[in-house]
Amino acid sequence: MSLSTTLIDKTFDPSELEARWYAHWEASGAFRPERPDARPYTIIIPPPNVTGSLHIGHALDNTLQDILIRYHRLLGRDARWVVGTDHAGIATQMVVERRLAEHGQPDRKTMGRARFLETVWDWKAESGDTITRQLRRLGASCDWANERFTMDDGFNTAVTKVFVQLFNEGLLYRDKRLVNWDPKLGTAISDLEVEYREIDGHMWHFRYPLEDGSGYLAVATTRPETILGDGAVAVNPDDPRYTHLIGQRCRLPLVDRLIPIIADGYVEADFGSGAVKITAAHDFNDFEVYKRHPDAGIPVINLMNPDATMSDACPPDYRGLTREEARRQVIADFDALGLLDKIEPHRHQVPYGDRSGVVIEPYLTDQWYVDAHTLAQPALEAVRSGATKFVPATWEKTYFNWLDNIQPWCVSRQLWWGHQIPAWYTPDGACIVAESEAEAQAKAPGVALRRDEDVLDTWFSSALWPFATLGWPENTPELSRHYPGDVLVTGFDIIFFWVARMMMQGIHFTEQPPFHTVYCHGLVRDAKGQKMSKSKGNTVDPLTLIDKYGADALRFTLAAMESQGRDIKLDEKRIEGYRNFATKLWNAARFAQSNGIGAYGTGANGIGGQGITPPAATHPVNRWIIGEVAQTVAALDAAMAAYRFDGFADTLYQFVWSRFCDWYLELTKPLLAEGADAALAEETRATAGWALDQILVMLHPAMPFLTEELWHKLGERPHDLILARWPDAASLPRDAAASAEIDWLIALISEVRSARTELNVPPSAKLGYSVDGASEETSARLAANATAIERLARIIPMEGAAGQGGRLQLIVNEATFTLPLEGIVDLAAERTRLEKAIAAAAKERDALAGRLASPGFTDKAKPEAVEKARADHAARTAEAERLGAALARLG
């Protein structure tokens, strides 16, 4: 591609230039320039699912990260955005299994583990670059050259080492506990993968005959099928209805088993019948009760097979039935025995697998657990001490709450796709944990070993992402340079998944928290505020939006709407508006180019195009815009330091459109016109070129494509914009006198325009004016800015005083401007206009007077506030007086 300067086209086509620039940046290594002496700046991407595709939440998350990375790269930091994808165990395995079914191929079990895994790797190879391609469309300037994957060899080494070390430290162990079992997927799943749905169910009341034949105990349950596994009945110790039964036994119908009646505070007397069946193997609460009563002899009976059909532990009649069939059968059998007391409608929470959509079964199995409670303590301390900060800080509470109550973390999954657990079993059931089979074998010479078939929870490996991506467990230069990272940018909904686990493992294995800041953004919702979901059909595809409006417009929209974690209601109108903004800048650059304004410091003077130091401008408008740039840079720096992406975008929007385009370009048109002072024109072209360059740099983090294109269109450059230098606010000159003059000029022009419109003066009519009470400074300014005033306000000075007829009068500071409008102006309309202005000034004057007179204000308020009130009061008083005089002159 040619980087030579060319004329800027009349139309701006985002798609063409986006593809061109992205390829160029990536090929030229611009995403990670060699900066060995610079301070590192590191962001670790929350790795997207390798077989997923980019949704609008990713677009937000990665836009924010890219803005941070590009900003810091422009600041000269050794910026690195570590990128890669997650193998996403369950999700990916499900996708592949579904594809096999769709294509009529043998299922997983039929084809066997080895062939199935080959199929998954094939699928990963085929579809795995979809999401990374989409990230590129967005403009994400990641370090692709070092892309990682949570199942690559290096990761496998890291995962194995972590597993073995935690095991050796006693922080990882095998245990038989209840897990959330997904009978459809045939695996344990995380608490976080369980969603509770409100279901209209029933509360069945059954009669359990007392052992001594003295009657029945009514037991209420929502899950009759688990009666077959009951090991006890519990009542509240303070429930007078049942105290006499505590310690007795009752006979479990259908099973004909005697079970104890125990007392436990967990039972609520006024819920159900006040007597709760205890099925330790199928209910989390019941399991806790069981553990609290070790002497009660409560049996733990696993009623189900892994697919949730009834197991051989049930009486013969129920074996092989599904959960649902068993429920119906149990109810019918109780009814037949006359032991069904009553059925009440009952709305309750039922756990469902968020991926499989089936009811989750609390299920007693052998699994591997991590002692999360122990690992959580340093992770909590890191945030308490401020070593890691949440932005906004309110999310710390969520983090604390979750880690404070964390349970042992079940890390084994009955899947094939994932890191296989490095544990081997001897024929007599002994378990050997080792980094390799050879090592395991060495510990048990001559014994046949069988490897644990299960794999690790995806989050077990994701937790290592911030350091394993940098080469850990090797002590690589990359690791020492880029770890810990600077900021993790993620949705608040993922604090439990990502943040907490990365903090726990990061601190345990590297002794440092993996990032000093966690920025949590909100969810992207549709324009009505509904959460987007495929089932609702209200999702928006970021790629479609990019096609329609350009990546820059989408990025800018997401940044502008991101205000510290609040959810974003995405309205396409907003994107359209920022597309218009991009077009505005494009046209401004086109205008600049047609006026001989180009890359600052290139061409004849050839300073090299760095454009850091502004030209030594003499004209107030040029000195003013340099000061405005300085102010803008400072505001942008402050916004970035505070992670205020909305403030960053808004500052740019206002500066580019409302300052640079609306005023600077308009005010300098006369200075560039034919016949204007040549030296001044040259100065103005230089200043405009410089200011435009700074705009491109400042806007680049948010709109990288458009700005890079214009950067090159405007002149020969020694380097791409992506590698330019961010302006230094402190070193830019600010001229208070020039600012005051231009502010005055803008106020004057605005006053005139406003009055003209109000009095229906035709826009084309050029009016004469005279001025009274003008200070020397104002007179000088009027003379110096005569051309701009004529052009933008369409008024020219006239000889002599105004006559007695119709006239338009306006006040700017101390001066009164009179525009005779004999026959044109409607006297009544002008009177109304002046009266309105007087009323406004008087209202403020009186309010200020009231405040100044009120007791306490002058001695209790801050001196600055008092001073400002006095100054404002004086100004409003004078304004009202001058307007009053003007009204009097109308006659």
Added chain:
RNA sequence: GGGCGCGUAGCUCAGCGGUAGAGCACUGCCUUCACACGGCAGGGGUCACAGGUUCAAACCCUGUCGCGCCCA
């Protein structure tokens, strides 16, 4: 049941102690030599409600009402 957050212009949202802001939408005018994806000007808010603190409250405190989310 516990916790968090939100109610500011028609819409979407900033502002969080010193005279109410932005974008979009709306109204009027403008085929002005960068841009109609534009220019100029304008209308529109008792900042949910009720108390309190303060010289001063959209902003701090308490309560009420309405909405949302998370955890159990």
